[in-house]
Amino acid sequence: MKVGFLQMEPDFGRVRRNVERAFSLMGDCEADLMVLPELFNTGYQFASRDEVKALAEEVPEGFTTEAFIYEARKRKTYFVFGIAEKVRDRFFNSAVLVGPEGFIGVYRKIHLFSMERLWFAPGEDGFPVFDIGMARVGLMICVDWLFPEAARVLALEGADIICHPSNLVLPHCPDAMVTRCLENRVFAVTANRIGREERIPGKALNFIGKSQIVSPRGKILYRAPEDREEVRVLDISPEEARDKLITPENDIFLDRRKEFYERLV
């Protein structure tokens, strides 16, 4: 199965341009599953709720999702991409999954980072896993990496591949995702953006790039640089994620001792 990411630098507020550039950057790369960054079509640093309102889209009826459904059919590719989602009078920081069969599902970010909570409502529907035939795909967004519960829930729900659209500014996530993959024996595709935004004076954000694909044994199969747009597709075997044995005697899921984890909930 060919999975990949697009690491790009969105142009804030220019949704159509960003969507067109995304497809242009992906060119005619062949992939079964591609992951794009969080809020890839709008840019990250909103300065007012009105901006969010102007740029958010409905799912699946909005421009961006429809464009991806069209391309998914044409390319026979599944796509995960992050956008600002409008749901009646509320907005979510969402990741959308579409495929050749059309719209599949959406994840609304559960853990909101910093100023995101000024604009977005926190997700109310949990961490979803979708079976796309070749693999079971789990969705989480950016700072969800910091909460071990996110990847854990996805893996326990059967995810083989965690698709992780991101706009990372802190330095720790790429290495921490290695731990997430090891402790859950899953693949993870983190698609991050690059570049800088300072739409709010004094609140500059520098995005760290380093999009990557990590194996269930914690191997960084590929990590992108910090400062360059890049498309990368690798061949993986999703069934590697279904082997949870770390020794002949230790299955990391069967060995969990839930009776001692009550404090977590």
Next chain:
Amino acid sequence: MKVGFLQMEPDFGRVRRNVERAFSLMGDCEADLMVLPELFNTGYQFASRDEVKALAEEVPEGFTTEAFIYEARKRKTYFVFGIAEKVRDRFFNSAVLVGPEGFIGVYRKIHLFSMERLWFAPGEDGFPVFDIGMARVGLMICVDWLFPEAARVLALEGADIICHPSNLVLPHCPDAMVTRCLENRVFAVTANRIGREERIPGKALNFIGKSQIVSPRGKILYRAPEDREEVRVLDISPEEARDKLITPENDIFLDRRKEFYERLV
């Protein structure tokens, strides 16, 4: 507060010699809290249940715990050390905490690794946190690192410092403990052993050393080499572990959304 570890190579089966060597290696180092490896006084690779029976000790009445209580009083130091614990007709892979005031508590390893389950019963009392005045100390052992729930429970129960006696053979733990510290904003002291054991033919174990102390912000304050016995003590401020803010808007504990973590238990 001065916290440290002893990285050593036990001589299998020679409990008195290992205990004496531990104190000799620690010399007159000044520390408030010292962590020793898992099963530091017996060695790791038992070849029969009879061996465990011969080497396991009661807690706190056994030789090793009494020796540490004596030294804890003399040195005004808290010690965490791993031993095979005998409880009536059962054995646990345990970590014991003693201090100048005497015996404080014991943790019986919850997640047993590989052949350990042939000799040891899995712990039945959860992950404990003890307040030793200068800090709140949580205990876990070796492969507990692989289960994010272990460190998470300890941190939610208020641990400032995770004391982590280990006998690591897999390569991943030292880096994964950085993630554990970041995601929980705690200190971790991993005390590992070095050397090789092949007491069961064809089942050689090479222990990876790399004992380390990691800060709540994921900084490796010190990491020992793979192949040398070492005592290391560092000065830390346990109160750093009580600041759970990663941005002015994000408290990593208050931001947890337990209603979506039900799958974990």
